[in-house]
Amino acid sequence: MRKIILICIIAVTVFACKSASTATTSNGAEPLSTKLDKSTQVAIKGNWVLTNVSYPGSEYIKVNSFDLADSKCFIGSTWNFISNNNKGSMALASSSCTAFSSPIVWSINNQGMLVLKILDAGIKAKKVRDGYLLKVGGVTENSFQLIDNINVGGQVKDVTYQFQRAN
Incomplete structure (x- = not known):
C-alpha cells in the first residue's frame, strides 16, 4: 500500500510540473525559450515614457x-512594468489621438524577447491568445528600446520604440 501511495505521489509530481524549456511560436519559427531573463526584467521595472518611434x-x-x-500616437505614452508579477499598464495620451489605457502582462525570455499581452478589462491573461514579441535592446538605467519587425513590400523592417525612465 505504501508503494502505491509513493508511486502516485511521484507520478503526480512529475506530471504536474510544467516544462520550462521551450514553447513553439505561432508562425512555426524556431521554438522560443520560456526561461525568463530576470535581470533584464528587473532593469526595466518601473515607470517609462515612450519618447520616439522610428x-x-x-x-x-x-x-x-x-x-x-x-x-x-504612442509617442508620450506611459508604461509601467512590474517585474515581480509580470504585470503593468500602458496608456496613450496624445492629444491628436484617441486616448487608450490597458493593463498588460509581460516577460522577457532569455533570448532577449519581450513577450507582451495587452488585456481587455476583466479578461485574464490566460484567456488572451494574441500577443507581441519584441526584441529588447539598449537597456540602461534610464532608457531601453523595443524593436518590432514589420513587413513592408515583402521586406522586413524594424520599428524601434524608444523608452525613457519617467521621473
Whole structure:
C-alpha cells in the first residue's frame, strides 16, 4: 500500500510540473525559450515614457502599432512594468489621438524577447491568445528600446520604440 501511495505521489509530481524549456511560436519559427531573463526584467521595472518611434520610410508609411493606433500616437505614452508579477499598464495620451489605457502582462525570455499581452478589462491573461514579441535592446538605467519587425513590400523592417525612465 505504501508503494502505491509513493508511486502516485511521484507520478503526480512529475506530471504536474510544467516544462520550462521551450514553447513553439505561432508562425512555426524556431521554438522560443520560456526561461525568463530576470535581470533584464528587473532593469526595466518601473515607470517609462515612450519618447520616439522610428522606422525606415516613416514619412511615407503608417504603422498600426500593437493593432491599436498609429505608431506616432504612442509617442508620450506611459508604461509601467512590474517585474515581480509580470504585470503593468500602458496608456496613450496624445492629444491628436484617441486616448487608450490597458493593463498588460509581460516577460522577457532569455533570448532577449519581450513577450507582451495587452488585456481587455476583466479578461485574464490566460484567456488572451494574441500577443507581441519584441526584441529588447539598449537597456540602461534610464532608457531601453523595443524593436518590432514589420513587413513592408515583402521586406522586413524594424520599428524601434524608444523608452525613457519617467521621473
